[in-house]
Amino acid sequence: MTVLRLAVVLLYFCYCVGQEQQCSRYHYEEQILAKVVKLEHRLELLEARNNIGGQTDNSLCPDTWIRFRGSCYLFPRGDVNFSAAEYFCVQHGSHLVHVESKSENNFLKNHMRDMKESNYWIGLTDTDVEGTWGWSGTGTYALFTDWSSHSPNNHGGNQHCVFMQFAHNFEWNDMSCDTKYRAICERNLLS
The missing domain is CATH 1.10.287 (Helix Hairpins)
Incomplete structure (x- = not known):
């Protein structure tokens, strides 16, 4: 034209x-x-x-996945425990999200605000060493965090997995890995 x-x-x-x-x-x-x-x-x-x-061109992501920078994200329906969430992501060629920057965190928060009021697992745990937060399946430690006030606190001595909490503007909180929340899966762009 x-x-x-x-x-x-x-x-x-x-x-x-x-x-x-x-x-x-x-x-x-x-x-x-x-x-x-x-x-x-x-x-x-x-x-x-x-x-x-940005996220406007999803041509390098599978259907139903959302693109942001170099990754594709999936927000599956249904509440599952942490292990089941990670398993679901692996079965779909991905992993529970590794939030590595403030911009990625803000992208996730903005997307979740448009969805049903839910809490979401991310791939951060301290199951190996109490108080040392690492990304599941990689052995790398979190360089960026967005903890809510008074978190992490390991309440009851069994909170070893991290979720983004709806009630606190999707800030991070630790919880028992057996609790059921939704998952956020992340994978690299398709080539």
Whole structure:
């Protein structure tokens, strides 16, 4: 469509050379069309930039998965314990989400606000060493956290898995791994 408009502008310009009085209307339209073309180009650049860092283009994610930066995310229905959540994710070529930055955390929070009021497991546990929080299945430790106030607290001595808590704006809290919440699965983009 943009190429067509540009061709029309050039046609008007070529036709009007030497016939300025008859073509004042064409000159005005030429200026307007040039501005439209420029704005369309800016819009295309903005859309391309958002697709690189955002979630709008899911072409590299499986159906029902949501893209954000270099990962795809799935928010399956149904409450399950931590182990069942991780198992479900593995069966779908992924793992419970590893939240590695504030921007990723904010993306997840914003998406969960649009969904049913639920709590969501993330892949963080201290089952190996009490108080040392690591991502399940990797042996890597959390460099970013978003704990709610007074968390983690290992209440009752058996809270070793982490969830994003609806009642506290999806801040993180520790809980017994046997509790049933929804899962968030994460996988790399398809190649």
